[in-house]
Amino acid sequence: MNTNFNFHAKCAGEKITHLAIADDLMLFGRGDYMSMEILADAMEEFSDCSGLEINKDKSNFFFRWQAANTGLGGDQEHFWLPVGFLAGKYLGVPLASSKLNIMHYTPLIDKIASLTKKWTGKNLSYAGKTKLVRSVLQGVECYWLQVFPLPANVRGWVIYICREFLWGTKYPPVSWNDLCLPKDEGGLGFRDLGAWNKALLARNLWNIHVKKDSLWIKWIYSEFLKNRMLWEWTARSRDSPLFKRLLEIREELLTGRARREVEKLLGQWYGSKGAVEAYEWSRPKSERRL
Template identity: 40%
Template sequence: MLFSRGDLPSIRILMECLQEFRDVSGLAVNTAKSNIFTAGIQNDTLDEVLAMTEFARGHMPVRYLGIPLAAQRLSVTDYSPLVDQIAGWSGVLLAPSLPLPMAVIEKIHRLCRAFLWNSKRAPVAWVDICHPKEEGGLGVRHIQSWNVALLARVLWNIHCKADTLWAKWVNEVYLRGASLWDWQPKKDDSPLLRRLAEIRDRIITDFGSTEAAIRQMTEWTDRKGLVTSIAYEYFRPKLPKQPWKASIWKAFIPPKYSFILWLGLRERLATRDRLAFLHEDPTCSLCINSKESAKHLFFECPFSSYIWSYIRQWFGITRRMSTLLSAVKWLKKGKTGSSVQNKARHLALACTVYSLWRHRNEIIFEGKAPNPDGLVISIKITVYRLILTLFPQGL
């Protein structure tokens, strides 16, 4: 993107520079893919400029490097290419350093929810998923907080008068020698500048003074500038840490096992007591005797009790477990034995929970008959297979 005055001599110099660049590098401007944007130019001058450059005249809004640009505040519609890109999963990174409207953020959240759950009904709220695994989430970035962290980096660049064209331009045109921390935006200033002022005021309010805010932001920096990930930790929502993170999110546990165990610990599995609004039979499909709940399905049901009795006997465990949380706490306390034994215990718990849930679904949706002995054998084979994958040279 190149800028110049809107007169013929300036445009001529610009085109000569592009010609010289082509002669030196061998890279020529593609006139078919280039546009020229003008403002305040007389029609006769505009015609001469278009003839000289051979560029087509462009119109706002337009996308530049995937980001919408416009001469006025962007509407939700202007962000549709960005949302469409996410919907098609053609983009890997999403890190726009411009303020995203809440309506756009909510659209992105809906796309992410649909991708994760493949359903309109989400068992876990998206804001909870955006918490770190230590706090019971999945570690997905909270888009709004990440956007604020990126804007905080822009704010810091202006404060430090970083050697970037944009930071220099803001300091020269808007601040005009004034301190960023005292400057107040005007009503007709860009939405980006007004949003930066809002973030600045929030930081000052949070830390009590301008001096304290600057000291805190200094702690977020390294030799390259403000570290966005550190700022994100400050801006993101927070929850108390959960005791089960270290026991379920292990590299050696298959992700699908960890995911079902995570849903179970959050009490978000679609057991029949949570589907009462559908007016379906609430009876447990494993024992055909009691009402199905997560606690009944995994521990109180005679079928699951039979499975657990074999698993406990297999590992020499005498203590009975009544909830998934108590089972995970037992894993944390029972760290005796070799590395192989500890890994096998973690795998056995995750595999048993996953297998019970899968077997329950096969009975309901595929009409299979309950098979406790076959399920025990399947769990043991799976755990042995995974352990042998971890220790191929032998135990």
């Protein structure tokens, strides 16, 4: 074995060397010449042993800007793969090594805006627009809400698009918060994005608690929890925005409740009905009943 091959500092505990997602394979290296040479040799050896050829038209080396500026980007001929630029998103969500800003959410906002433009020219009643907002617009962002804590300004943009499409004006006659209440409380049953985001993210707490055979959960216990229980986990400054948000949700759940009660609650939420009951717990309430 090549003595220059080592695990990434955060992957050594679980001995993670690569990620296979759908039909794609990602191999990671330090970004120096030696690491890139090891990866290139490994791929050539794989081809020799398996008889399978790597599709050069669909494969790339991706460098962080620091590595690209060191001149490694000019060695693509030696490594026989072209150097590409890391895609802005993968499997529908953005890739980034730091906290996401509003620019990373542009694809989500643009997708919702494009839908409203297609529908604006049609003769739709308020009932028809309401159904589209509820079933389509608020369904587009669900995958994002399961993965990221959506910033308030991004939620604001999505709400602005939905609201303007519904009323056809920038000056709505009814508060959006009121529209997000159930019909028996005087609303239209739209989902409150902040509460829906919280309900979908809370599923991760349940997964961390029970799915300890998952590679991602094993990695979390190894690198973040340090083999402690989820309930003993304290936030650190270097933790990701997602993990910090999960801890905030955990603290909300624990307020006025024993740990076993929270465990039971999470089990009920994500047993058979998904996040519907979790949303009902977290959504804004109104005393008005029709």
